[in-house]
Amino acid sequence: MTVHVPVLTGAPTDQQLIDFVVREARMIDQQRFEEWLELYTDDAYYWMPLEWGQTDPKLTCSLMYEDKLLLKIRVERLKGNRTFSQKPKSRCHHVLQVPQVDRRDEAANEYVTWTPMHYVETRFDDQKLYAAWATHTLTVIDGQIRIKLKRVDLVNCEAAFGNIQLFM
């Protein structure tokens, strides 16, 4: 079921920012990936650091540091007929703590939220649990909240993982 999102006429309220973050996770869980991509600005990044407290995404390696082109490649790949690592397909499930609005800068049109979460990814008999914090840097474009940066810090970011195929 899709949710009607009202067009904002002014700065978003804290509750509107919180609702947005919750809806984003829901879109991933429902695998509405094309709609999900629309939530990102054209110059957005999705960042999953490799190091604890990482500050540099370019000269330190990350698990993911992807612009919209790379995210689109992932989304297209998930649908592919010859995407064998998705036969059978993965599914995922988010449990979020209530997001907290950490920063509001209406003049700069920038808002930052912080959301602790548990994320489960499954594929056939396999089920893996991850714990992480998501930090969203948000902005408003044409009355819609959009993501400029989503940063996902895994609690055990330096651990040796098997495949992580969907989005946290």
Next chain:
Amino acid sequence: MAKYRGNVEAVRGLVRETEVHRDLYVDQELFELEMEHLFANTWVYVGHDSQVPNAGDYYGTTVGTQPVLMVRNGNGDVNVLYNRCPHKGVRVTTEPCGNAGKFFRCPYHAWSFKLDGSLLAIPLKKGYENTGFETSHAAEGLAKVRHVKNYRGFVFAKLNDAGLGFEEFFGDSLSSFDNMIDRSPVGRLQVAGGVLRYMHNCNWKMLVENQTDTCHPMVAHESSAGTASEVWKNAPPGTKKPMAVEIFLPFMSPYEFFEGMGIRVWPNGHGHTGVSHSIHSDYSAIPGYFDQMTAAYGENRAKAILDENRHNTVYFPNIMIKGPIQLLRNFIPIAADKTLVESWTFRLVDAPDMLLERTLMYNRLINAPTSVVGHDDLEMYERAQEGLRCNGNEWVNVQRLYDPAEEADATVVTNGTTEWQMRNQFRAWSKFMTMSM
């Protein structure tokens, strides 16, 4: 009952000219024999000396499944010690890497050891007087790996006295290390950017074979590189090709590209793809870099270094390097069906940051547990690990471009889609596995 222990003939029988038995991948007893023999008779990669720049610096890792420490001594040498207190067996270091100061101190009963492993002091020492302690195993301190070689910063260890000397074991294959290191204007590399660790539920040899498997990219990676190519086609005309697209697209090159690139095999299981060109050949030039190289080496030599575009060089038994992008992958055996893949990256000292940035992008796009290319490969390894349980056929085929006149331990350049390098690895497997049995 043991199937292979004490039975050299049975072990030899597992490797035929053009096929190998599935027990090489699935049998845990054979895995344990590999750790005792193969990983002890060969030179195994330990780490890079830039991980331990100062006296007292240590780095904990494994050689095969043996826990070891790479340590920088007071005199600047790098030692490799077994990471086990001679008293009760406790792991001596508390962190994966760090600085021990002037000596190691065991956290259990505070025995201490010099940086070369020798016993320094024991609290309440008089309890050992007149007990014959001097002749005990414990008195020897932390056991030292006797055969260690630091080759231009890359540290290798051989656990057994059996086997070949370092130079004889690697021979001309060291030219790939030389090329990677010479790409720094000052001829020095530094570990940089962090290590990607990726757990694989498959045998370590599947990964090693895959490094020179040039008939899989256009098939197994159609899902990732092929999709990248499709998505890129829809970019508005005139858009500058991003670095990520430059990295993905060559995976979709046709068979002729891979046939033409060539494979070179060397004795003792080493070999590389990309003799004349490779998937790394057409990356954009990095501003300023060629000028730095010319200033350091002169134009001809600089050109010669940078024109070499070796793709993957396999150093038997279990690492691969990519000289053109300064990347090393270590396929660390854990069990017959479990392998930890560590992908390390290096900074070319005194070269532009942009080179490291590209190397790190390659590493995260191709070698991370979150990488779509990684997903493609791991899916195949895990399916093979499962499929090899089938009793209907117990053999794995490595016959492509086999010539009955093919010699073991030859140095040859040949068609880039040959499986000769895989056969080369299995011949070396048989040789180093059985030489101490």
